[in-house]
Amino acid sequence: MAHRNLIPFGPQHPVLPEPIHFDLVTEDEKIVDAIPSISYVHRGLESLVEKRDFIDYVHVADRICGLCSFMHSMGYCQAVEEIMGVEVPERALYLRTIWAELSRLHSHIFWLGVAADAFGFESLFMQALRLREPVLDIFEETTGGRVILGASKVGGVRRDIDADSLAGIVKRLAKLRPELEELSTVFITDYSVKHRLCGVGYISKEDAYILGCVGPMARASGLDMDMRVIGYSAYKYLDVQPMVETAGDCYARCLVRIREMLHSIDLVREAIGKIPDGPVEVKVKGFPNGEYMSRIEQPRGEVIHYAKGNGSRFLQRFRVRVPTFSNIPAMIRILKGSEIADVPNIILTLDPCISCTER
Amino acid sequence: MAWFKRSPWILHYNATSCNGCDIEVIVSLTPLYDVERFGIINTGNPKHADILAVTGSVNEKSRQVLINLYEQMPEPKVIMAVGLCAVSGCVFQDCYNVMGGVDKVLPVDVYVPGCAARPESIIDGMLKACEILEEKYANRNKREKGEEHE
Numbered sequence: 001m002a003h004r005n006l007i008p009f010g011p012q013h014p015v016l017p018e019p020i021h022f023d024l025v026t027e028d029e030k031i032v033d034a035i036p037s038i039s040y041v042h043r044g045l046e047s048l049v050e051k052r053d054f055i056d057y058v059h060v061a062d063r064i065c066g067l068c069s070f071m072h073s074m075g076y077c078q079a080v081e082e083i084m085g086v087e088v089p090e091r092a093l094y095l096r097t098i099w100a101e102l103s104r105l106h107s108h109i110f111w112l113g114v115a116a117d118a119f120g121f122e123s124l125f126m127q128a129l130r131l132r133e134p135v136l137d138i139f140e141e142t143t144g145g146r147v148i149l150g151a152s153k154v155g156g157v158r159r160d161i162d163a164d165s166l167a168g169i170v171k172r173l174a175k176l177r178p179e180l181e182e183l184s185t186v187f188i189t190d191y192s193v194k195h196r197l198c199g200v201g202y203i204s205k206e207d208a209y210i211l212g213c214v215g216p217m218a219r220a221s222g223l224d225m226d227m228r229v230i231g232y233s234a235y236k237y238l239d240v241q242p243m244v245e246t247a248g249d250c251y252a253r254c255l256v257r258i259r260e261m262l263h264s265i266d267l268v269r270e271a272i273g274k275i276p277d278g279p280v281e282v283k284v285k286g287f288p289n290g291e292y293m294s295r296i297e298q299p300r301g302e303v304i305h306y307a308k309g310n311g312s313r314f315l316q317r318f319r320v321r322v323p324t325f326s327n328i329p330a331m332i333r334i335l336k337g338s339e340i341a342d343v344p345n346i347i348l349t350l351d352p353c354i355s356c357t358e359r
Numbered sequence: 360m361a362w363f364k365r366s367p368w369i370l371h372y373n374a375t376s377c378n379g380c381d382i383e384v385i386v387s388l389t390p391l392y393d394v395e396r397f398g399i400i401n402t403g404n405p406k407h408a409d410i411l412a413v414t415g416s417v418n419e420k421s422r423q424v425l426i427n428l429y430e431q432m433p434e435p436k437v438i439m440a441v442g443l444c445a446v447s448g449c450v451f452q453d454c455y456n457v458m459g460g461v462d463k464v465l466p467v468d469v470y471v472p473g474c475a476a477r478p479e480s481i482i483d484g485m486l487k488a489c490e491i492l493e494e495k496y497a498n499r500n501k502r503e504k505g506e507e508h509e
Contacts, residue, residue: 011424013403017381018373019421040421041375044456051453060450066379066475110382129389147379147475355377 002027009343011040016347017114018354026340034335036328042358049315054080054288055154057315061305064320065356066147067110070103071298072320072356073152075305078232079294080154083309086284090234092156094275097234098169099143099151101264101271106135107299108261109180111351112187115254118348119196127183134176138169156281166272173265180265184258197251201334201346204248211330214323215301216260217350220245220252227297238270250349257351287311298323300351322356366398367437367492369485370408372428375457376415379475380442384412387478387485394482397489405431410488412481413465416444416451417458429465435495437488440467441481443474 005026011019019040025033048060061076062069074096081088113128136146142161143151151158161169187193203213208221218225219242226242228235243259245252288309296303301323308317331350338346373381387394388401402408405428417425429438440461443449451457461467468491471484 011421012372012405012428017371017385018378019424040418040424041373041415042418042420042456043375043416043451044454045451048451048454063377063379063450063474066377066382069377069379126390129386130391132386133391145475146477147383148377353378355373355375 004032007340018352020347020352020354022335022343024335024340024343029340031335031338031340031343034332036332038354039358041355045359046318046320049318051314053313054309054315055284057318058153059150062148062150062152064359065322065353067107067353068103068298068300068303068356069147070099070149070151071296071303072305073150074100074233075294075296075303075320076307076318077152077154078296079292079305079307080288080309080315082292082294083288083290083307084154084284084286086155086282088156089279089282090276091160091278092280093234094271095157095161095280096152097238097271098161098268098275099139099149099157100233101268102135102138103149104299105261105264105268106132106139108257108264109135111257111299111348112183112254112261115345115348116187116193118344119193121193124183124186131176131179131183134172138172141165142169153281155284156279158281160280166275170269170272173268177262177265180261184261187254187258194251196342196345197249197254197349199249199251200342201250201253201338201349202248203330203334205246207333208248208330211333212326213301213330214326215298216243216253216256217301217327217330219243220256221248222246225302227295227302230295232294232296234271237274238267240267250345253349287313288315300324300353300356301327303356320356320359322353322359324350324353324357327352328357364493365409365489365496366400367409367489368402368407369399369410369412370402370405370428370432371412371414372425374413374415374421374425374445374461375418375451376442376444377475380414380444380473383475383478384414384441384481387481392478392482394485397486399485399489406433408432408436409492410437410439410485411465412439412441412485413445413461414441416448417461417464418456419458422458422464425461425464435492435499437468437492437495438465439469439471439484439488441471441484442476443472446470446472449474 116124
């Protein structure tokens with residue numbers, strides 16, 4: 001038997017913007033076991049519902065995660081609205097969908113960049129982050145924030161976007177699209193990129209299903225799972241297509257994200273074409289009494305927001321089940337038996353969001 | 360322009376941040392904002408770093424990691440608290456696992472406000488940090504000279 005080594009990975013590591021720690025047990029260059037330890041980012045914000053009233057709590061929900069900030073506030077608002085029986089105006093639903101798809105777009109572009117950094121392609125990383133800026137500019141002009149948007153609220157959205165700005169968004173995304181296609185061509189065809197990604201981190205369809213994968217991770221293994229098709233918000237009026245690949249390796253996960261990114265641009269264009277006129281918010285009366293689970297498709301997969309109220313200003317319980325948490329068992333399975341040099345690649349293609357996971 | 364004498368390297372650690380400030384720190388290193396024009400680059404090794412940029416407030420578990428990173432950095436060093444969470448705790452002040460700002464654990468030199476901190480203010484903070492670093496070098500040199508005379 002080869003000699004066993006224990007290699008600590010994280011919490012502070014160059015490829016990880018966020019702290020997660022693994023004890024990697026290795027035999028020569030092969031990993032035989034990976035033991036994760038978490039809670040470096042645990043804040044305990046779910047218990048904050050007892051101290052902030054249900055309308056103020058949207059600000060906390062907004063800050064669960066920086067990359068999918070809008071999705072979290074949207075999920076929270078959906079849950080509370082469903083409990084209180086609030087009819088959200090159609091225009092607000094469309095605006096939410098537009099912001100949500102733009103969030104997905106910027107998150108995936110960021111992922112492409114960080115993944116390029118993980119396999120050592122520095123200039124690709126710089127290019128990807130350059131292309132992310134136009135999306136952030138759209139956010140800044142429509143909501144005022146670059147990362148934390150604060151645009152969603154219980155009963156609608158905080159701001160309207162006028163018709164000229166909507167037309168401008170379509171124009172800018174149309175300009176961005178060829179540049180993104182050029183960037184993704186490098187990922188799809190470049191020899192060295194393929195060499196680092198093809199066949200690495202394979203997980204079969206059965207394993208992905210049993211271990212409870214969600215999001216691009218599941219879709220890359222051939223599982224057709226996309227929460228957008230259940231038709232929350234304005235997705236019921238749009239033509240949503242889940243992007244499914246069958247290879248199940250890092251390269252397939254990369255392809256899924258690239259195709260989703262381009263599909264997001266189409267969805268934004270479609271939503272802007274169909275958006276009706278009308279108010280963007282309704283007045284909310286009374287307090288939530290009851291419970292609801294709202295399911296949303298985040299950039300990383302399905303997220304569930306559970307809220308329970310007892311008719312007072314404060315919710316009794318709020319819980320978030322995030323996609324990274326359900327993908328961690330699959331990540332451990334993939335890490336076992338892989339080479340030590342592939343570890344950053346494998347962890348990155350999962351697109352872990354630790355601050356969501358630990359809250 | 361005293362602060363262009365050196366090109367300080369930055370070490371970034373996420374204490375309990377929501378990611379928002381982390382991506383803004385990363386964005387400020389990339390083409391549009393580009394702090395590399397001041398010679399500032401991101402390093403993963405605390406032993407090479409001059410400036411420690413901390414995002415997010417401190418909790419029980421990240422406290423020790425922060426202290427370890429701080430102690431591994433060579434003197435003189437500058438601590439930069441990026442974002443409102445690192446400054447005071449932001450909306451998470453009342454959470455049970457949040458101790459408050461980074462200054463509860465480490466001596467912070469530069470506070471960069473904002474939720475999330477904008478790349479422009481991060482660049483401003485980095486330049487302030489460079490000035491403070493220069494001052495610390497000057498003080499150290501003076502002290503060493505004084506010791507020689509004695």
